[in-house]
Amino acid sequence: MNTGQHISHKFDEEVDEVMSSVLSMGGLVLQQIEAAITALISCDKALADVVIDNDVRVNTMDVKIDEMCNRIIVMRQPTATDLRLIMAIIKTTNDLERMGDEAKRIARQAIDISQRAVNMPERFNSIEQMAARVKDMLNRCLDAFARKDIEEALSVINYDRKVDKDYENLTRQQITYMMEDPRKIHESLDLMWSARALERIGDRTCNICEYIIYLVKGKDVRHIHIDELEALVE
Amino acid sequence: MINMMEVQGLTFTYSGAPEPSLNNIMLPIEKNKVTALIGPSGCGKSTLLRAMNRIHDLYPGHHYEGAINLLNSDEQAYTDILGLKKEAEMIRLRQRVGMIFQKPTPFPMTVAENIAYGLRLTGVKKRIEVQEVIEKSLKDAALWNEVKNRLNDDARGLSGGQQQRLCIARAIALKPEVILFDEPTSALDPISTLAIEEMISVLREKYSICIVTHNMQQAARISDYTGFMYLGEMIEFDQTDTIFMKPSVKQTEDYISGRFG
Numbered sequence: 472m473n474t475g476q477h478i479s480h481k482f483d484e485e486v487d488e489v490m491s492s493v494l495s496m497g498g499l500v501l502q503q504i505e506a507a508i509t510a511l512i513s514c515d516k517a518l519a520d521v522v523i524d525n526d527v528r529v530n531t532m533d534v535k536i537d538e539m540c541n542r543i544i545v546m547r548q549p550t551a552t553d554l555r556l557i558m559a560i561i562k563t564t565n566d567l568e569r570m571g572d573e574a575k576r577i578a579r580q581a582i583d584i585s586q587r588a589v590n591m592p593e594r595f596n597s598i599e600q601m602a603a604r605v606k607d608m609l610n611r612c613l614d615a616f617a618r619k620d621i622e623e624a625l626s627v628i629n630y631d632r633k634v635d636k637d638y639e640n641l642t643r644q645q646i647t648y649m650m651e652d653p654r655k656i657h658e659s660l661d662l663m664w665s666a667r668a669l670e671r672i673g674d675r676t677c678n679i680c681e682y683i684i685y686l687v688k689g690k691d692v693r694h695i696h697i698d699e700l701e702a703l704v705e
Numbered sequence: 706m707i708n709m710m711e712v713q714g715l716t717f718t719y720s721g722a723p724e725p726s727l728n729n730i731m732l733p734i735e736k737n738k739v740t741a742l743i744g745p746s747g748c749g750k751s752t753l754l755r756a757m758n759r760i761h762d763l764y765p766g767h768h769y770e771g772a773i774n775l776l777n778s779d780e781q782a783y784t785d786i787l788g789l790k791k792e793a794e795m796i797r798l799r800q801r802v803g804m805i806f807q808k809p810t811p812f813p814m815t816v817a818e819n820i821a822y823g824l825r826l827t828g829v830k831k832r833i834e835v836q837e838v839i840e841k842s843l844k845d846a847a848l849w850n851e852v853k854n855r856l857n858d859d860a861r862g863l864s865g866g867q868q869q870r871l872c873i874a875r876a877i878a879l880k881p882e883v884i885l886f887d888e889p890t891s892a893l894d895p896i897s898t899l900a901i902e903e904m905i906s907v908l909r910e911k912y913s914i915c916i917v918t919h920n921m922q923q924a925a926r927i928s929d930y931t932g933f934m935y936l937g938e939m940i941e942f943d944q945t946d947t948i949f950m951k952p953s954v955k956q957t958e959d960y961i962s963g964r965f966g
Contacts, residue, residue, distance in 0.1 A: 475964045482963065548922055550949050550961045689951035 482547055486556065489539040490617075493560050493567075496532040497613040500570045501606060503529065504672060507577035508602040511665055512595045514585040522578035529571035536564045555689060559682040563616065566675040570609070573668040573675075580661040580668075587658065594658070597644055598666055601637035605669045608634065608676045616679065621687045624680035625704045628697070634673040641666045709883055709913035710734035710757065710802075711774045711783065717756055720766030726752045728937045729771070733930075734883060736776075739905060739914045741928035741945065743921055745965065748934040750917040754885050757915065758802035759786060759795060775802065776882075800827065803876035807888040809868030811860035816852050819860045819871055820878045827879060838878050845911075846874035847904045866897025870904065877908075884908065886916040890923065902927050921961055925949045933957045 477483045503522055510519035540561050543549060549557050608627050615623035645659040684692045684704060692700050712732040718725040727749045734740050734757075742750040752761075761767050774783035775798075786798055812819050820839045829835055839856070843849040848870040852863070860871055869889060876884060886905070890898040898920075905914060905927050918924050924931050925945060932942040933956070941954045952958045959965050 475959060478963050478965065550921070550925075551952055551958045553962050554950065 479547075482543075485539070485543055485547075486553070489536060489543065489560060490556075492532065492536050492539065493563055494613055494617055496529065496536065496564065496567050497609070497616075499525075499529055499532065500567050500574065501609050501613070503571055503574035504577070504602070504606060504609070504669075507574040507581065508599070508606075508665075508669075511577055511581040511584065512599060514581070516582050516585040519578040519581040519585070522581075523575055526571050526575045529568060533564050533568040537561065552686070552689075555686045559686040562682050563679045566678050570672045570675050573672050576668045577665045580665045584658055584661050594645075594648065594662060597637065597641045598662060598669070601634060601641060601666060601669050604630070604634050604637060605673050605676070608673055612676045612679050612683075616683055619683065619687050621684050621704050624683040625701060627680045628677045628700070631673045631677050634670060638666055638670040707736040707776065707780065708733045709736045709776050710915075712753070712757070712771070713774065714771035715753070715756060715773060716770040717752060717761075718768040719752075719761075720764065720768075725768075726937050727756070730934075730937075730939050732932055732939060732942065734913050734915050735930065736913050737909055737911075738929040739909050739916060739927055740930045740932065741924035742915065742917045742932050742934060743919075743924050743960070744934035744940075745960065746919075749937040750934050751887050752937075753934070754804075754887050754915065754917050757786075757883070757885055758799050758804055759789065760799065760804060762795065778882075796826075800879045801881055802883045802885060803879060803881035804885045804887065805869070805872055805876060805889045808892050809865060809872050811863070811868050811871055813859070813861060815857045816860045816863070816871060817856040820875050823875060823879050842874040842878040843871075845877050845908065846870045847900065847907070848874055864897070866893050866900060869893060869897070869901060873901075873904065873908075877912075881912060883913045883915065886914065886918075888917055888919060891919060898923070921949075933960060935960070 503525060506518055507522045509515065510522060540557050543557055547553070608630055611623060612627050614620070615627065642663060645663050649656045649659045678693075681692050684690070684700070688703060690703060692703065710733070712730050712734075715727055715730040716725045717727040730749075730753055732740070732753070742753065744750050755761050756769065757773060769787045771787070772785045773787055775786050776783055789795060789798055812822060814822070817839050820842055821835050824835055824838055829838065840849065843852060848867060851867060852871075855862075860868065863871060869892075873884075873889075890901050893901065902923065905916070908914060916924075916928065928945045930942065931945045931948040933940045933948065933952070933954075935956055941948065941952055941957045943952070947953075948957060949961060952961065
C-alpha cells in the first residue's frame with residue numbers, strides 16, 4: 472500500500488479532495504438513512520419529505536465525484552495503488568448513491584404509513600434494531616475506508632450476517648402479524664419493504680468493504696467465499 | 706513459450722569505471738513478445754540494451770561477466786554472445802539483433818539507398834532482390850505509402866517520424882530476430898509516436914522486441930513484459946499488467962506512481 476508523497480503535490484491534493492468528498496457523501500447517506508428510519512418509526516411525514524428532497528444532494532455528489540475521478544484519470548493516468556484507489560472510489564460512490572435511493576424508499580414507506588394513521592409501536596422494535604446495526608456497519612465501513620483498515624472492513628462484512636438474520640426474523644414476525652390481523656397487511660408490507668431496503672444497504676456496505684480490501688491488497692475479492700477472504704486479510 | 710534471448714547474471718563494467726554499471730541482471734526476451742525496460746535515468750537500461758548486441762564493443766575495454774544467450778536459428782540451442790570475438794561474428798550478431806536509437810540516424814543518401822546499403826554488405830547484390838526487400842521492409846515499417854514516390858530523394862528530407870520508421874525498415878531488411886529499441890519515440894511528436902507504437906505491435910508477430918522507454922504509459926500500452934531497473938539492478942520483472950496494476954516491490958510502485966525519491 473503506497474502512502475508516500477507524490478512528486479506532484481497537486482496530485483496528492485486532488486486525491487485528498489476526492490477522498491474527502493466520498494467520505495462526506497457517505498456521511499450524508501448515513502444521515503439520510505437515520506432520518507428515514509426516524510420518520511418511519513415516528514410516522515413523521517414532514518421528515519420523510521425532507522429525506523426525499525435531500526436525495527438530490529446525494530445524486531449531485533455522485534456526479535461531482537465521478538467528474539473528479541475522470542479528471543484524475545485523464546490528467547494523471549494513475550497506476551498501481553493510485554489506480555485502485557480511483558476505481559474503488561468510483562465504485563463506492565455508485566454504491567453510496569444506491570444506498571441513498573434505499574433511504575428514499577424507506578421515506579416513501581414512512582409517508583405511506585403516516586397517512587394511514589395507524590398506531591403500531593410494537594411492530595417497530597425489530598426494524599429499529601436492524602437499522603441501528605446497518606447504520607453502525609456503514610459508519611464503521613466509512614471509517615475503515617478513511618484509514619484503509621482491511622481488518623475492520625472484514626469485520627463489517629462478517630457483521631452483515633446479523634443484519635441478514637434480523638431481516639429473516641422481521642419477515643417471520645410480520646407474517647405472523649399479517650395472519651393475526653389481515654386488516655393490517657398493508658402496514659406490514661410497508662415495513663417489510665423498509666426492512667428489505669435496510670438489508671440492501673447492508674449488502675452495499677459489504678461491497679464497499681470489498682473495495683477497501685481490493686484497494687489495499689490488490690486482489691479483487693468480490694464473489695469469493697468468506698473463508699478465502701479471511702485468509703487473504705490475515 | 707520460447708525465450709529468444711536470456712540475459713543471465715550479467716555484470717557489466719565500462720572501460721576504466723571503478724564500479725560495474727549493471728549487477729547480476731537476469732532478463733528473458735520471449736519470442737514474439739515485447740519486453741519493456743523502465744527506470745530512472747542512469748539506472749542502466751540503455752547499457753543493458755547495448756550489451757544485448759554487443760554494440761558497446763565498438764570501443765574496447767569493457768568488462769562482461771555472466772551470459773547473454775541467443776537462441777540459434779535452428780531453435781535447438783543457445784549461443785552465449787559474450788563468447789563472440791571475430792569481427793564477422795559481431796556483424797552477424799548485430800544483423801540478428803538489430804537496434805533502433807533515440808534519434809533517427811538516416812545515412813546521408815537516398816531513401817532506397819539507406820536500406821540497400823546494409824543489404825549489399827550482407828551479399829545481396831541482385832537488383833530485383835534488393836528492390837523487393839526495400840519495398841517489403843518499408844511496408845513492414847508502415848512507411849511505404851508515404852515514400853513510394855520519394856525513394857530516390859535524400860532521406861534527410863523526411864520528417865522525424867518518417868526517418869525513424871526508415872531506420873526501422875533498414876533494420877528489418879536484414880531479417881533480424883530481435884529488435885532493440887532505445888527510446889525510439891522520445892524525439893517524436895505524439896502522432897508519430899503512436900504510429901511507431903502501432904508498428905511495434907505489428908512487428909511483434911515476426912520479431913522479438915525489447916524496448917527502453919522513459920514513457921511509462923508507452924511501456925504499459927505496448928509491452929507484454931516489463932522490467933523495472935534501478936541503480937544497475939533489475940528490481941522487478943513481470944507481466945506488464947502486474948507491474949502497472951499490482952507490482953510486488955515497493956520501489957517499483959513508487960516509481961510508476963510518481964513517488965520516487
